[in-house]
Structure formats: structure tokens, C-alpha cells
Amino acid sequence: MRRVFVALATALLCVSGSATVPLPDGKQSVIESDVIPQKLSAFGLFPFGPEAPLVSFGYTLRTPLFSDYADKRRFVSIPDGKQAKVLTDGTIEFPVGTVLVKSFGWSDVNGGRPVETRLLIHRASGWVALPYIWDADGKDATLALGGRRVPASFKSPDGDAHTIRYAVPNKNQCKECHSLNGEIVPIGPKARNFVLEPEVAKAVRSLYFENPEALKPVMPQWDDPATASVAERARAYLDVNCAHCHNPAGSASNSGLFLRWTDDPAGVNYGIGKRPTAAGRGSGGMEFAIAPGAPDHSFMIYRLESTDPGIAMPEVGRSTVHREGAALLRQWIAEMYANGQS
Amino acid sequence: MRFHHLVVSFGAALTLAMPASAKTISVSADTADANEKLQEALILAEPGDVVELGAGVWKLTDGLSLDVPNVTVRGAGTGEGGSILDFSGQQGAGEGLLVTSDDVLLTNFAVLNTKGDGIKSKGADRIVYHKLRVEWTAGPKATNGAYGIYPVESSDVLVDSVYVRGASDAGIYVGQSKNIVVRESVATENVAGIEIENSYDADVHDNIANRNTGGILVFDLPSLPMQGGHNVRVFSNIVSDNSVPNFAPAGNIVASVPTGTGVLVMANRNVEIFDNIFDRNGTANVMIVGYRYEHKDPKYQPLPRQIVVRDNQHGKAGYAPAFPGGAEIAAAMGGTLPPVLWDGSGDAIVNDEVGVLSLNLPDMAMPQSAAKPSPADLKDTAPTPLPGITLPESMEARVR
Numbered sequence: 001m002r003r004v005f006v007a008l009a010t011a012l013l014c015v016s017g018s019a020t021v022p023l024p025d026g027k028q029s030v031i032e033s034d035v036i037p038q039k040l041s042a043f044g045l046f047p048f049g050p051e052a053p054l055v056s057f058g059y060t061l062r063t064p065l066f067s068d069y070a071d072k073r074r075f076v077s078i079p080d081g082k083q084a085k086v087l088t089d090g091t092i093e094f095p096v097g098t099v100l101v102k103s104f105g106w107s108d109v110n111g112g113r114p115v116e117t118r119l120l121i122h123r124a125s126g127w128v129a130l131p132y133i134w135d136a137d138g139k140d141a142t143l144a145l146g147g148r149r150v151p152a153s154f155k156s157p158d159g160d161a162h163t164i165r166y167a168v169p170n171k172n173q174c175k176e177c178h179s180l181n182g183e184i185v186p187i188g189p190k191a192r193n194f195v196l197e198p199e200v201a202k203a204v205r206s207l208y209f210e211n212p213e214a215l216k217p218v219m220p221q222w223d224d225p226a227t228a229s230v231a232e233r234a235r236a237y238l239d240v241n242c243a244h245c246h247n248p249a250g251s252a253s254n255s256g257l258f259l260r261w262t263d264d265p266a267g268v269n270y271g272i273g274k275r276p277t278a279a280g281r282g283s284g285g286m287e288f289a290i291a292p293g294a295p296d297h298s299f300m301i302y303r304l305e306s307t308d309p310g311i312a313m314p315e316v317g318r319s320t321v322h323r324e325g326a327a328l329l330r331q332w333i334a335e336m337y338a339n340g341q342s
Numbered sequence: 343m344r345f346h347h348l349v350v351s352f353g354a355a356l357t358l359a360m361p362a363s364a365k366t367i368s369v370s371a372d373t374a375d376a377n378e379k380l381q382e383a384l385i386l387a388e389p390g391d392v393v394e395l396g397a398g399v400w401k402l403t404d405g406l407s408l409d410v411p412n413v414t415v416r417g418a419g420t421g422e423g424g425s426i427l428d429f430s431g432q433q434g435a436g437e438g439l440l441v442t443s444d445d446v447l448l449t450n451f452a453v454l455n456t457k458g459d460g461i462k463s464k465g466a467d468r469i470v471y472h473k474l475r476v477e478w479t480a481g482p483k484a485t486n487g488a489y490g491i492y493p494v495e496s497s498d499v500l501v502d503s504v505y506v507r508g509a510s511d512a513g514i515y516v517g518q519s520k521n522i523v524v525r526e527s528v529a530t531e532n533v534a535g536i537e538i539e540n541s542y543d544a545d546v547h548d549n550i551a552n553r554n555t556g557g558i559l560v561f562d563l564p565s566l567p568m569q570g571g572h573n574v575r576v577f578s579n580i581v582s583d584n585s586v587p588n589f590a591p592a593g594n595i596v597a598s599v600p601t602g603t604g605v606l607v608m609a610n611r612n613v614e615i616f617d618n619i620f621d622r623n624g625t626a627n628v629m630i631v632g633y634r635y636e637h638k639d640p641k642y643q644p645l646p647r648q649i650v651v652r653d654n655q656h657g658k659a660g661y662a663p664a665f666p667g668g669a670e671i672a673a674a675m676g677g678t679l680p681p682v683l684w685d686g687s688g689d690a691i692v693n694d695e696v697g698v699l700s701l702n703l704p705d706m707a708m709p710q711s712a713a714k715p716s717p718a719d720l721k722d723t724a725p726t727p728l729p730g731i732t733l734p735e736s737m738e739a740r741v742r
Contacts, residue, residue: 146381147404149433167434170378171385172407172442182442182465248567251442254464254494254518256566268565268638275635276593277566280458280488280511283593299593309405310457310487315436 027054028079031121032097040117040132040141045077045101050114050134050141053077053101056208058197061188063222063236066322067104068166069156073114074188075101078208086214090191098122100186106154113138115150116168120178120186127184129174145171156320164319173316181249192219192261193240219261222328234332235265237325241314254278257289271300272336279303281310292336301330364390371398371425377406384408384415392416395425395451402427405435405456411443414740417451420475420505425451437462437492438476441469447740449473455480460509462492468734469493471501472741478508482531482589489515490532495568497521500737504528510589511596512537513554516544518568523731524549533590534559534599535581540566544574545731555588556599557581557623562609563595563633564642571610573728581605582621582657588664600625600664609633611647614728621657625664626679627696628654632687632706644706645688650724652693656681660699671699671715684718692720 027044030037040046045053055075064072078084079097086092094100099121103114119130132141133148147170153163178184188194195217196205205212220228222237238246239261245252246259255277258269268274271289276282276299284302291297303313304326312318367383370376380400383393389412397418406427408415417425429438437459441448444467452475453460460476463469476490490506493499494517501524506513513532516522522544528551529535535551537559538544551557558581562571581604590597599606602624607613608631620627628651633644660679663672672679680697684690686704700718703710 144378145385146378148378149403165433167404170381170407172381172409172440173435175409175442176407176440251464253567273636273638274565275563275595277563278459278488278492278494278511278515278517279591279594281485281591282488283591285592287593308457309432309434309436310485315458316434319434 028097031077031079031099032123034123034125036128036130036143036145038143040119040143043099043119045099045119046117046141050103050117050138053103055099055101057204059189060195060197061240062193062195062217062219062227063233063240065188065240065317066325067317068152068164068320069154069162069322070104070106070115070166073103076189076208077101083208083210085210086191086212092186092189092191092194094122094186094189096122096124100189106152108154109152110134110138115152115166116144117141118169118174120174120184127178127186129171129178129184131168131171131174133168144168147171147173156323158323162320167317167319169316176251176316177244177314179244179251180247187244188240191215191217193217193236223324230328230332230335231265234329235261237328241325245314281308282313284311290333290336293334295330295333298333301326301333304329364388364392366392366394368394368396370396371400372396376400377402377404381406384410384413387413389413395427397423397425399426399428401431402429402438403431403433405429405432405437405440405458407435407440407442408446409442412445413443414447414449415439415451416447416449419450420452420473427451427453429454429456432457437487440464441466444468445736446470447472449741451475452477454478456487458487459492460487460490460506462489462494463496464493465495466493467496468498468737469496469500470737470740471504473502474504476504476506476509476513478510481508482510482533482586483508484510484589484591486510486589488512488594490529491515492517493522494518498733498737499523500525500733500741502526502741505530506535507531509533510591511594512559515539516541518566521731521733523547523733529554529557531586533586533588533596535584537561537596538571538574539563540569540571541574542570542572543731546574546576547578549579550582551579552582552584553586554584555586555590555601556596556603556606557584558605559596559599560605560607560610560613561595562643564637564639564644569639569642572612574610574612575614575616575728575730576605576618577614578617580619580621581623581627582619584623585662600668602626602662602664603629604659605629607631607646607649609642609644609646610649611643612728613646613648614650614652616650616653618654619657620654620659620681623659623681624662625660625668626683627656627659627681628692629683630688630690631685632703634685634703634706634708634710646690647688648725649688649690650693651682651690651720652724654694656694656696666710667713671713674715675699680717682720684720685713686718690720691722691724693722693724 082095105114438456441463478486488511512534513529535554604623659681701713
């Protein structure tokens, strides 16, 4: 069916350069086809506006990725009759036809309406990541394959005002973070970090998960000292903010710096006593990514506290410094013993 | 069945499940939102396509990326009137252009003044960099980006006829890759002109590396996914006047390269340096050393082994040694060091008719201050020469 559809589209494109393409009825067929619609509405996920998606359930993360202090709302749409499964390593395997929906915005921008919505769609051909930017009237959102910078002025939790050119990622940048051995994969939803919103009833859990009892969000909440020690919260922060690239199959594999929750935090590959590899100006003139006891001599901190694209980490998705996150990592490094490897 | 209607416009709304016939997607530098349009073109390109960069100066604020295999990115030239990608106003991304797909040809354009690296390719097999200019136009500055041309974690890499100037690390840097040719290129006023790091099977030939801090480096470093660098041939290059004071940010390994280094081999095995023309390298024309930093990698081999130096022409060298203690050693030897410098670790054969100075530091735990310099005779019968690199014919065809 898809082949027929694509062939038809090709024929029409050749004639006129633009075409009207009939889509089969229903959002699920759009989701599962290989089309990349210009408008978010084509997926039928937001029939009631940007704040009320038609999805299976919402979720949060114990420790989220920092994105310029944006508020994020996360949803999952799982096709009727299908179920997700938690694998033994904590990865959540979503069925084909699933859409992970993430909307980004600030309470003081656009009256709190989202600025952009990113879709991560599981199609038969694999996961595909698509960025959509909401139109000025807030009724629909438009595809931004090539990414875009959107002016945004907002206040961070400490009350400071920020005016940035917020970067909506392009399709390739989505993949830079969502990449494992060159294939797109979800990052956030892992059993250890995945929290179903409280209103998601038990019955709903059993409806959408084959083994809902395996959803155990044991990862610390990075900013809640009650949930874990400074070191454990720092590791959670690094896992969520860095390890999607900094793992042996990720975009930063060549760096040899691996920051997954499961990596040995005493190892040189965790950054302790590790010399810069391809850091360039990112080294800031320092010898080590992490110099135990000395955050000011640890270029990990230097890179997190910079917004210069030649220095800043992460490379994508950050135009402001996450002061609270950097402060946690500073404290973690400051409290490491000088022989912190042991 | 009921039908919805979705209007799609050419080039922006569909990806096809089947490969279509190859096409050329032209993008103009003068388009409004040129950055976004070019990025869209790079996303919507299909295997076999050419993305054509219009002539003119492209003012770009965000790094570009290509993740579609078998695409050609072609400009109208690298100089005035060519396709100049100017990243002076860059606000995001760690490089100007990132390629993550196989069988890509980049040709005939320039990338200027990126905040980080110039052009990076990662996991991009059979990549061809051809007739490119990557430059930080203010010349050597510590605030320049690190690498100019930066293929990493790739098999079959060709860098041909490129010009790189001003990189605060290496102009042409090939890392953690296999089967590599860097040829007929010019690297000038970088910290390292050309660097082959943690890589296997490379030919670096017919290049000009002049006015860098160090001309051509062959390195192997610990604690990286791919290490044990070996089988590198550095031949028929002109390596001259590498006199630019080291401007790399401290902490990076190249920050330790003494100004005035011609070719520097650190760790590695089976490296052949032959038929090169060396001149005016104030520290040494050829340096062969071990990795002397502390490390905790039991699998790492820090010594240079089976390094062969033969049939090179040596002009002036060793008149301004820029490593600690170098001036004192030179004074004791009548003012000048011999053109070849060996730290005394591992093993090397030097059959050139020039002097060799050994620092007699065979043990990696010995600090440089323990050097007991003395002339060394490293003449010996060289092992069977390395066979040289053959790239897939598809790659050679693209630059013909």
C-alpha cells in the first residue's frame, strides 16, 4: 500500500513540482507511512490544540535533559491493541506505530503555549525524528526540517531574565543525540528514569505495557537531595544530559568519554584524570576533564558553563548555561578526594 | 474509505521509500534563510544526488550536517567568486559541516572561521574531501577552531587537494580510522599541519606542510576506543619552515609539540618516512618519541616501534630547538642539533646521511630532565616496505 502511495506521489511531483496526495483515513496510517507532512495536524495528534494532544498517556522523567530552561510536556501515542515492553536492561521497546511527542515552551513565552513540538515516530523502517514549530496563531505547527532559531525571552527559576535565539534542532541534529550505532532511538524513556503521570491509572498501564511492573524509576532526581547523594545525582545528570552522545555507540564515541549511568564512575573513561582528545578550545587550557577536588581545573565544568559553540557541551540544544546543573557537578568534583579514582 | 488531502510541495514534504533517479539540488547563497534552506537540502537529498552550493558568501549561524549516503556537495570554487561558507557569526554546533553517512564527496567550496572544527565526518566510510579550503582567516590564533578537516572513525578516507590554514589543533586530522590517503594538499599556519592519530594504514604524500608549529604528526594516544596506530607512510612531502609558535590551548596533546618540528612520530609502529624534502625546521626535521604522560590504560603501547627514516633531503634544522633543555643541548653540540631527534625509546632505523641525536630515555617513566643526549647511529637494514594504500576505485573515480 505504501509503495503505491509513494509511486503516485512521485508521478505527480514530476509533472508539476507540487501535488495533492490522498492520504488514507486516520492518523495511524500517516504515522506508520513514510510521509513527512508539512503540518503537524496531519498526524491527528492535536485535534484540540497544542495543549491537549490525543495520546495514550503522558509521562515525566526523574532527571530530564536541560534545554534552555524550557518546560517540556511528554506524551506517548501507542496504537490501539499494541503494547510496549520493558526489556531486561531497562530499555522500553515501543511497537511500530508509536509516537513520542515532546512539546517545548516557557510559561512567559507565547502565553505559555508550546513553541515547538518534536515527534519521534516508530515506523516499520525505523524511528524518525521530526521537528515542528507552532504557527503564530497556535492552531497548527509547521515542519522545520532544517531547524530554526526562534527568539525567546524568559526567566529562569533563579529569576534571571534571558533573551536567546533558541535553536529548534534540524532533523539531523535530532539524530545526533538520538543515535545508537547510526540508528535513531528514543533517549528519555528508560525504565529507571521513566515516570508515568500519576493520573495514569493502573488499568492504563496494563493496557499499554506488557510488563508494567518493570517500570521502576530508580534513578535519582538530579535536583532533589532527598533522592540520592551528590555523586549519584551528578551521575544521573551526566547520564541524561551527556550519555546519549558519550557512549561507545553514540555521536561522541571517538572521545572515549563515556558517561552512562552504567559506566564505571571511577574509570578514566568517566573523565577522571582523562586528558582532552579532540576538545580543542574546549580544554580551556586544562589538563583533565575531571580533576578531582578541583572543579575550576576540570574542563567538563568549563564546557558546561560556556555558550561559545567551539567550547560548549552539549553541542546541540543549549544556548544558556544550566547554572543549577553545573553547580551540582561542581560540588561533586569539589568533594572528590584527590585520589578520587579509588 | 474516506480521504484526507495533504498538499506537499517539491523538495520539502516527502521522503521516498525507493531511490529516485539522481538529481541536482541547487541552493543559492542569496536566499532568505539560506542557512535553513541549505540544511533542508542536505536533509532531503537522496542517494546519488548532488547538492550544489551557489557562488557567493554564505553567512551561516548554525552548523550544517549531512546524513544521507552517496551524496555530493559541490560548490563553485574555493576562492573569490566561489562558494564561501562563512561561519564568523556561528551560534551553534561544534563544527561547520558534519557528515555522518557513507560515500560522500565534498568538493570545491570553502569553510571559513568556524567556532569549533571546520568539516568533520564521523563513521563516514569512503568519504572524499576534494578541492576544499578550510581557513581561519585571521591566521594563527588560540581562539580558532581545533581541526580543519576532521574525518574520524571511518574506513577509506581520501583528502585530496585541500588547503587548511589557522587550525588551533590540526589542519588535517584523521583519527581512529583505517585505509587513509592524504595527498596533494597544503597545510599552513596550523599548530599541526597534518595529523594521523590512532589510525591504521595511511599514506600521507605529496603535501606541503609549511609554517605550522609541527608539519606532520603520527600519534597514538591511550584510553581511546581505537588505538595501536600502525602502518603509516609519510613520503614525498615538502615539510618546511614550521616555525609558528605553538598556539594550541594547553592540555591538548598538540600543545606539547615544540615549535620547529617537521615530522613527529609518537608511539605507533611501522611508520615509514621517506623521499620528503625537509628544510628550516628549527627543532628537528624528524622526531621519534614515546608517549611520556601518565596513563592508566593497560592495553596501550606507548613506544615507537619499527620506525624507518630513509631517502629524505634535509635542509637546515635544529637551530632553534624549542623543547625544554633543547637550547642547552644545542649549545653543547656547537649551536645546532642534528636533523633527527630520537628520545631513545622503542626502536627506529634512520638511513638518511644525517646526524641523529638520542636523548637516551628508553623508559617512559624517565622525565625529559633525565635526558643524557648523545649522537646515535641508527643505520640498519629496513624491513620489507609497507605495501601502500589502495582506495576503492569508486573513490578515485570521483576525483578524476
